[in-house]
Amino acid sequence: MDSAVEMLQKVQTDLTCSICRSYFSEPVTLHCGHSFCRECLCSCWRPATLAFSCPECKQVPQIRAVPPVNERLAQLTDLVKKFSSQVLQSTKGQSQCALHGKVFKLFCEHDQKLLCVRCCETPEHEAHGISPVGEAAPKCRKQLQDMQRNLGKHFKEAENLLAQQNLVDWRRMIIEEFYKLHRLVKAQEFSCIERIRQEQRARQDTLTQNIQTLQKLKLELQEASYQPDLDLLQDAKQLLERSESELSQRANTAIPELREYPIPGLIEMLNRFRVDLTIDPRSASSYVRVSDDLKSVKATEDWEAPQHLEDSECHAVLAKPAFSSGRHYWEVDHPLHPSLVSAPHFQELSLIP
Template sequence: MEAAVEMLQKIQTDVTCNICRSYFSEPVTLHCGHSFCRECLSSWWRAATQAFSCPECRQVPQSGALPPVNERLAQLTDLVKMFSFQVLQSTKGQSQCTLHGKVFKLFCEQDQTPLCVGCCETPEHRAHGISPVGEAAPKYKQQLQNMQRNLEKHFEEAESLLAQQSPVYWRRMIIEEYCKLYNLLMEEESICIERIRQEQRVRRDRLTQHRQTLRKLKLKLQEAGNRPDLDLLQDAKQLLERSESELSQRATAVIPELREYPIPGLIEMLNRFRVDIIMDPRSATSYLSVSEDLRSVKATEHWEALQHLEDSDFHAVLAEQDFSSDRHYWEVDVSQVPQWVLGIYTSYLKRKRGRDMDSCDNPFLLICTKKEDGYYFTSYPESLNHRLKDPIPRVGVYLEYSPGSLSFYNVLQHSFIYKFHSISFTAPVRPIFCPGPPLPGTKPGPMTLCPVDSHLCACCFSSQ
């Protein structure tokens, strides 16, 4: 340790200012090689009566300006100070300043270092907060004790929380919540299935009654046809009126009503697969007009001017994007179009019905047609044929490329409409949109793709 102290004393002479006799503070080096504190040299030159010169060798520098700070010498000074502090922690160098040879009686609050009386007079510590060691030590000892008690308190709290929030405990709570949700959904499913059974029973009774009425009318018509002319004429008008009345009830009896069975959390789950798509104006015909933002399409005057629309007249626009994997969900606002068509289009696909069918390029469509007594929903292909009293303002479309299915949802009611399943896609598919045909005498409205961050509820729709 004595050798370390001797070596330290030798090095200290290289990092000590010969003006203030302390460690360098912002050292500057003159052209002659001697170094001083920047502030010390500046004060020396201000007090000098002759030309600027080196305080040690008296050589006059070429310039009267202060040299820049010698960064390397400053770093060396910091290293010597740090080494000096470490030596001071030893048994011999612990209580005496190696620079001034005096006992440490003071403590610098800013630099956190012990000082002797000589150190306090140096520019480095002159403006710092300094207190006697006998006062500083008890103060810091009390702060350390307070911090220790605080750490012990937080340590005990952390141990308690760690025991409560262990992975096993937290996993069990999450599993219980999922089980609760599953049980609630199962209860909702049982209630919904029972409601469907009751409605099917009512519908079956209605169809049975309708069939029996038709059978009776058929027999009466046959009997009337075999009567004499006068008898036939007396009952013919009444029989015809009864027959017409029964036939007018055919739609109600035969075509089922599209019931709304809300499924809790359905739309929230589908929104996980929400995609942002736009329309491709290049795919539109002259009967359609796509908006500038590529999110809306409506019928043009060309389509309005058509007086006789054949069933084969179909004008649609495709989406800009196509899909060839994963799951995708989008929503379409159809509140301004009483008649519309939604679905997907692909050039190549195979249907699974017992055995694969030949490839085809037909789209898969959900079709809404407005009639006097409501809205009729059909599908292409397959055989959906339902009716609804009120319009559906927003339709959700959910595509699963594999295993291959396409579903439609009533977003407002959180209910299911229809599903194409067992589709074997072999090429990319594109969403398809048709806002018509427009009703005669009405102004066509837009069919609009809903933004991915938009949500619909009953209050929102009622305010539209």
């Protein structure tokens, strides 16, 4: 009987659809020899599918159409279904308990285990829910069928998601988004350059006017030096006051600094990598004190500021989280010395395999 059951199991495997994992229903056979349920194959060969290939071996048939139902395979499947039912009925009740030699008639819900009448009398199963095999089997069969339906539902959803993924042109979408970003940055670039040009022209005009004023004052001072004493002393005060006033309004450099023109978007891009660090107060030495919010450190009275920064000792504190790879950005404060100011810090870590 065991050999018949093993042979039946092998035949059942051969008559099982590899897509739904159930007996064939209206089986169709492809040119490569693999068979599937007609409905299962149609679900794989939707119009959105680019390649009409065998779901198992991936070979592409010459004729892209669902084959007719394999009647002989359908008949064989029905015969095996009936035969397997008869085999199950014939073997029903023949399994016996190896400990007591009694036929299994009960089922333990707690241990999910078949029991004989003598097994139920043991203390091991005294508090467990016990039901007859005739009641437990239909219940278990219903659970399996429900699970099979749920798996089929999830299988369909996964297939639909896969089809949607194949339809989305991610490369084109990303290129379009970066194209928008490039246009935005280019427009900001032109705006920034135009602003610099206008301010540069204004500086040039101011410098030109300042040069003309200085030349005029220089000429007046030169002429005043040749005036008679009375005329010189009479006009000297006004001329000196004008000269002092002009010297106090010395022109700024005509070369602007880049920090006066922050490039838009850089802060937003850095914030994508911004992380929130928390300082560990246990790692601080007696020379530094960690704030209550664990976000900054300050020098204590025990720390002496060196005359030269290069002579300063290093007092470090640890912070978390830790990083093993990627790009991370944070800002740190250095209130330990007047010459140490707040500064952003950008760190790129590489994970070494």
